[in-house]
Amino acid sequence: MTNARSDSEIPWPPTPPHRTVAPEAEVTEVALLSTAMSLPDCLAALSACRLGVGVVLDEPGRRPVGILDARALLSHLLQGGTECRVAGQVMRPCQDLVAAPQNPFEAEMLLEQKGASFLIVVGASGEFERLLTLSQVLSQRRQHYREYVQRLEATLDEMRADIHQMQEEHTEILGVLAHDLRGPLGGILGLARMVSADGPLPSASLVREYFRLIGRETEQCLRLTGEILEFSRHRSHNVPLELATCSPIALLDEACRLYEELARHKSIAFEVRRPSDPAPGILADRQRLHTVLANLLDNAVKYCAAGQKIVVSLEYSPHRVSFVVADNGQGLPQEEIEKLFVRFYRGSSKPTAGEASTGLGLAIAREIVEAHGGTITAKGAQGQGLTFRIDLPMHSSPVAGHTNK
Structure with missing residues (x-):
C-alpha cells in the first residue's frame, strides 16, 4: 500500500508493530488493539478474531479510545486509506464502558440491556x-453453577456425616443406658422385694441399711441420666451460662462434702487443701462448675481402692484460679490419658466397687471449662494415679458459641 505522508511524518527508526497484552489476550472473539499498531496489523488481528471487532487502547494511558470493525477498516484501506497508525476516522468511539460486574448474572444482564456481544470493563480511573x-x-455462569453444586454436595456430605455420627452416638447412648442402668435398677428391685416380701420384717437397722443402699443406687441412676442429658445439651450447642460471682472455696467445699463421705465408706483417705488467704470471687456458672468438680471427684473415688488417697486443692494467682484433684489410685498408661476427654472413651482401669460409667463425664467437663474460657488437663501414669487440673481466668466470660443468660 502506498503511503501518502511525507518521510518527515513517518517515525524513524520505524517502531515495530506490537500488540498490547491484556489479561484476556487469549480470547479470540474480540481483538485487543493499540493506537501504536499499523492498520495492516490491525486488519490481521481483526481477521483472526471471531467477531471481527477490536477495542483500541490509548497505549500510554491504556484507556479505551475506540472500536475498530474489520469491515470498516477493510473498506477504508480499499478506498486508499493510507494512515500508518489507527486514525480517529477509522474507528467509532467507545461507549457504555462498565465497572467490573460482581457476578456472571450481572454481566449477562448488562449485555442484554446494551444489546452487545461484549463488555469493555474499566477501572475507577477509566483504565482498561x-x-x-x-x-x-x-x-x-456454568462454572458458578458447578461450584454451587459442589458446595451443596459438600454440605450434604457434612450433613450425612453428622447424621451418621449422631446415629452412632444414639446407639452408644442406648448401649450405655442398657448396660449401666441395669445394675443399679436390679439392685433397687432386689432390695425392694426383700423389704416387701411376706414374712417378718427385717430389723429396723437392716431396713435403714436397705434404704441407704437404695438411695445410693438411685443416685447412681440419676447421675447416669444427668450425664446423658448434659451430653444432649452440649451436642446441640445449647449451653447457656448463668454467670454470677461465686466463691471458689464455697464451690470446692460444696463438691467435696458428698464425695468425702463416699470416700470414707470405701476407706479412702480424703484431704482438702485450701489457701490460707481468702480466694477472690470468680465470674462463673456455679451449677456447671459444680458438675465438673463432682465428675472429677466421682472418678477419683470410683477408681481408688481402700487405703489409697485423694487430695483436692485450690490454688490462685493474680490472673487465674485452679482446682486440682489428685489420687494415687490405678492410673492409666500415657496413651490412654490422651484420650480421656473423648466422648464415650473408657480406659482400661475398672471401678474398684463395680460403679457404672458412661464415658461422657470428662468430655462434658472439658466443654464446660472451655465455655468459661479455661482449660482442663490430666497427667499421671499406670499404677501411680491421676491428677486433673482446672485453670479458670479470674474474671471468666463466655467464649464464642456459648451464651450468658
Whole structure:
C-alpha cells in the first residue's frame, strides 16, 4: 500500500508493530488493539478474531479510545486509506464502558440491556481492565453453577456425616443406658422385694441399711441420666451460662462434702487443701462448675481402692484460679490419658466397687471449662494415679458459641 505522508511524518527508526497484552489476550472473539499498531496489523488481528471487532487502547494511558470493525477498516484501506497508525476516522468511539460486574448474572444482564456481544470493563480511573464476551459470561455462569453444586454436595456430605455420627452416638447412648442402668435398677428391685416380701420384717437397722443402699443406687441412676442429658445439651450447642460471682472455696467445699463421705465408706483417705488467704470471687456458672468438680471427684473415688488417697486443692494467682484433684489410685498408661476427654472413651482401669460409667463425664467437663474460657488437663501414669487440673481466668466470660443468660 502506498503511503501518502511525507518521510518527515513517518517515525524513524520505524517502531515495530506490537500488540498490547491484556489479561484476556487469549480470547479470540474480540481483538485487543493499540493506537501504536499499523492498520495492516490491525486488519490481521481483526481477521483472526471471531467477531471481527477490536477495542483500541490509548497505549500510554491504556484507556479505551475506540472500536475498530474489520469491515470498516477493510473498506477504508480499499478506498486508499493510507494512515500508518489507527486514525480517529477509522474507528467509532467507545461507549457504555462498565465497572467490573460482581457476578456472571450481572454481566449477562448488562449485555442484554446494551444489546452487545461484549463488555469493555474499566477501572475507577477509566483504565482498561479486561474484555468480557458473552461466551465468557456463559462459561462463568456454568462454572458458578458447578461450584454451587459442589458446595451443596459438600454440605450434604457434612450433613450425612453428622447424621451418621449422631446415629452412632444414639446407639452408644442406648448401649450405655442398657448396660449401666441395669445394675443399679436390679439392685433397687432386689432390695425392694426383700423389704416387701411376706414374712417378718427385717430389723429396723437392716431396713435403714436397705434404704441407704437404695438411695445410693438411685443416685447412681440419676447421675447416669444427668450425664446423658448434659451430653444432649452440649451436642446441640445449647449451653447457656448463668454467670454470677461465686466463691471458689464455697464451690470446692460444696463438691467435696458428698464425695468425702463416699470416700470414707470405701476407706479412702480424703484431704482438702485450701489457701490460707481468702480466694477472690470468680465470674462463673456455679451449677456447671459444680458438675465438673463432682465428675472429677466421682472418678477419683470410683477408681481408688481402700487405703489409697485423694487430695483436692485450690490454688490462685493474680490472673487465674485452679482446682486440682489428685489420687494415687490405678492410673492409666500415657496413651490412654490422651484420650480421656473423648466422648464415650473408657480406659482400661475398672471401678474398684463395680460403679457404672458412661464415658461422657470428662468430655462434658472439658466443654464446660472451655465455655468459661479455661482449660482442663490430666497427667499421671499406670499404677501411680491421676491428677486433673482446672485453670479458670479470674474474671471468666463466655467464649464464642456459648451464651450468658
